[in-house]
Amino acid sequence: MKTNASRSSVSYGWTMAGMMSAFAVGAYFEHLGFFKFALKNPDEIWKLFLEHIHLVLVSSAISISIGLPLGILLTRGFIRRYRDWILNLLGICQTVPSLAVIAISMTYIGIGRKTAIFALVIYGLLPIIRNCVAGLAGVDPVILDAGRGMGMNPRQLLFRVELPNALYVILAGIRTSTVINVGTAAMSFLVGGGGLGDLIFSGIAMVDAGYMLAGAVPTAALAIFMNWFFGKVEHWVISPGLVYTGAPATGR
Numbered sequence: 001m002k003t004n005a006s007r008s009s010v011s012y013g014w015t016m017a018g019m020m021s022a023f024a025v026g027a028y029f030e031h032l033g034f035f036k037f038a039l040k041n042p043d044e045i046w047k048l049f050l051e052h053i054h055l056v057l058v059s060s061a062i063s064i065s066i067g068l069p070l071g072i073l074l075t076r077g078f079i080r081r082y083r084d085w086i087l088n089l090l091g092i093c094q095t096v097p098s099l100a101v102i103a104i105s106m107t108y109i110g111i112g113r114k115t116a117i118f119a120l121v122i123y124g125l126l127p128i129i130r131n132c133v134a135g136l137a138g139v140d141p142v143i144l145d146a147g148r149g150m151g152m153n154p155r156q157l158l159f160r161v162e163l164p165n166a167l168y169v170i171l172a173g174i175r176t177s178t179v180i181n182v183g184t185a186a187m188s189f190l191v192g193g194g195g196l197g198d199l200i201f202s203g204i205a206m207v208d209a210g211y212m213l214a215g216a217v218p219t220a221a222l223a224i225f226m227n228w229f230f231g232k233v234e235h236w237v238i239s240p241g242l243v244y245t246g247a248p249a250t251g252r
Contacts (some may be wrong), residue, residue, distance in 0.1 A: 037210040044199075049218050051194035055113070055185040056222070059120030060178045067125050067177070068170070071132025072158070087130060094126040098184045106191045116185070116193025124177040124186055131173025135166030167238050175230035182223040186215070 038045060074083040098119070105119040139162050147161040163170075189197030196215040203212025 025081070037214050041214070045178060045214055045218065048194065048196050048198055048215070049222075052182075052185055052196045052219065052222065054118060054180050055116055055188055055193060055195050056178065056226075059117045059181050059185070060174075061176055062117070063124040063128055063181075064122045064174060066121070067128030067173075068132055070125075071129045071170075072136065074129070074133050075136045083133060087133065090126045091131060098123055098187055101188070102191055104189050111192040113188070113193045115191045116188030116195075119191075120181050120188070122186055124181045127173045127176040127180065129172075129173075131169050131176075132166070135169030135173075137164050138169065139165045147183060164239065168234065171234050171238070175227060178226050178230065179223050182219065182226055186219055 033214075073079055074086060101123055102116065102119040105115045105122070109115045109118060143161060143165060144157065147157045153158065183193050186197035186200055188195045189201055196219045199215025199220070200212055203209065203215065
């Protein structure tokens with residue numbers, strides 16, 4: 001067992017390592033001109049940051065509102081027989097590069113924010129649908145039988161038993177989809193959708209590291225924050241009595 005002195009020593013060591021790493025990263029960014037550009041153009045960065053958040057939140061909300069019902073539908077009735085085919089088809093669509101999805105969307109919708117949001121919705125659907133199906137399919141049949149024995153109808157069984165028990169896996173899919181959209185939203189600049197991609201791609205075109213990092217750093221920070229936030233949401237909404245075992249989902 002570690003003593004208090006050894007724990008303090010380890011904690012001190014990690015703190016010093018973190019401070020040194022932060023100092024090294026800060027010095028490197030300063031060398032590249034990131035802080036100089038950020039101090040001179042805070043309004044522009046903030047404006048594009050808000051545009052980026054808007055793209056992510058709107059597209060993620062639409063993806064969730066479409067993906068969850070579809071995931072539930074794929075575990076109901078006769079459609080269950082075709083879920084593997086549908087998931088494989090969605091998987092093929094997910095392999096298409098995000099830039100190609102945005103380009104195809106632009107062909108039919110045109111240029112603008114609507115095109116960017118549409119492409120982000122399409123790209124963010126698969127993790128939500130797949131995890132929803134896996135979560136519901138992985139609910140222990142014994143629990144379902146107990147619910148039926150209590151006289152629950154299919155609707156009550158879904159909302160009171162299946163969804164609460166599958167919530168951990170479902171939220172993991174939503175988290176993955178949202179984080180993917182944070183990075184993919186940078187491509188929206190190419191179709192006039194705005195966002196931090198404006199700074200990233202302009203910096204690349206001008207070979208200006210400070211300009212590029214002014215878009216890349218907030219994008220990375222937003223992705224890290226979203227991942228952390230949804231991790232907290234899992235602790236807030238999942239009942240302490242529901243423990244995720246990590247067992248693979250099985251069909252029923």
